[in-house]
Structures are given as structure tokens and as C-alpha cells.
Amino acid sequence: MNQLAQITQTEVFSTNFGSISHCPRTDLLTLTFSGKTVTYKYPCLQRLNKVINQVDLAKMTDASHSGLEIIFLCGAEDCFVLDIHEILGLKDLLHGTFTMFNLNSTIKDCLQRVI
């Protein structure tokens, strides 16, 4: 990521595990998590959120389970290999992010689009 892009990023949400920021110029979202930095379009991040929420956490704790989940997104180049703590961390991060997106949408509605 070049300097200019970095300057223009707006942080959407962050936790101890990672962060998600938005580039107002390109509308791309940058996810920094577990040592990785990945850039997504909005619908792709939505899909990631859906996939993460569908992970069967109880099954991951089974003795027969490797304890790792491979998160692969159609249309995205990267994949994540995550353990249960990381899944929980990412879930938290995405939940916060989408709450911020929705809050932002509601605020925009109230302040700019007179109801």
C-alpha cells in the first residue's frame, strides 16, 4: 500500500486483534488481521462476515477436528487459516465493523436525508 493510500484510510473499527479501514477514494476496505493485510470490496467483506458466522465453533473443539478452519472466499485471492481464538477475534472485528456501517447509515439518514 502506498503512502497516499495510507493517509486517506478511515478506520471503521478496530480491536486488539486487528482493524478494518475504508478508503474513500476507491471504496475498498482493508482488513488487517493475524499478521495479514487484505483488501476487499464491500460485498466481499459481507461474504466474509457470513462465512465466519457460519463456522461451527463447537465442532472445532472436537478431538477429531484439526482445530483449524480454512476461510476461503470466492472472488478473493487470499485465504485465512484460523484457529478458534482467531475465528472468535475475527467474528468480533466483523461484528463491530458492520455495526459501524449500519450506524453510519442510520446517522446519514437522520442528518442528511431528512425523513
Add this chain to the structure above:
Amino acid sequence: MKDLVRHKSLLSTEIESSLNQQIKKEAHSSSLYLAMASWCDRNGFDCSAQYFYDQSEEERKHQMKLFHYVLDMGGTAISPDINNIKIEYMSFREVFEDALEQEIAITQSFKNIAAKCHKEQDFVTLEFLNWFFKEQREEEFKARRALELFDLIGEAGTGRWEIDRHIAKIKYSEGEEA
């Protein structure tokens, strides 16, 4: 920050998923009617078979109408997977009883979606749904009328043959003067 949620789509996640469920229900209806057409065809009720072939086509159109709406509004339309369609019916009458039951379920389902739209003030989708409410008026009328024929004509003797012939004439005129 830009309003990414709203820029992406007019539909909320909840409404989008309700509409996708409805797409599946319409596809299910279409398959059901096709199975009914098959049963009627096999059992010699030619007019009823034709009636259900036509109904099946209509349901497919309903499915596609919803499908395009979801996509046009920025959502993701999901192509449904339909299985477990009944093949056999106990009687000619049972076919029509199932058809009415199916239409009632569809009407109820649309009412639930409309209630959700009201709740989140999605008047755009609500207006879109009006077309379907009008359609359900016709669908329920036709299904009820078909069953009425069983009572009016009676199934004894050549009754079922007579009923079949009258099924072809069922028409909903929306209360217009004849």
C-alpha cells in the same frame, strides 16, 4: 465515511433474505403444480393437467419477478434448490385441496414480508409487493372455485369428467361486470 450499506443496496439484509425465501417458495409452487399436472395427465384429467401446466409457468414468472427485483436493488438473488416434491395423490379432489393450501401459504408469506417492510419503512419493496397481493387475490379465488366445482357437480358417475371440463373455464374477473 460514505454510506456503504445504502450505496450497495436498497434492501436491508433481513428483507433481502425474506425475498430470497419467497423466491424459493415460488419455485417450490412451480414444481408442485408441475407434479399436479403430471398426476392429472396420467389419470386422464386433461383440462386440469393443462390448468396446472399453466399455473406452473405462472409461478416460475413470479419467481423471476422477485429474482430480478432483488438483483436490480443491489442484492444477491439466490437460485433455489427444490426437492421432495409429492408425486402421488390419493384422489382428484386432493390435488385441488393441496393447490388451495399452497396458495394460502403463499399469501400468508407475502403478508409476513409486507409486515417486515412496514416495520423498517421499506416502502419501495412494499409497493413492489402490491403486484403480488393482487395476484394472490386471483390465485386464491381460482383455487377455491375449483374446489367448489367438486361440491356443485359432485364426483359420482361422470362427475369427475364434468369437473375436469369446467376447470378449464375458471376465470377471475375482479368483480368487473359481465
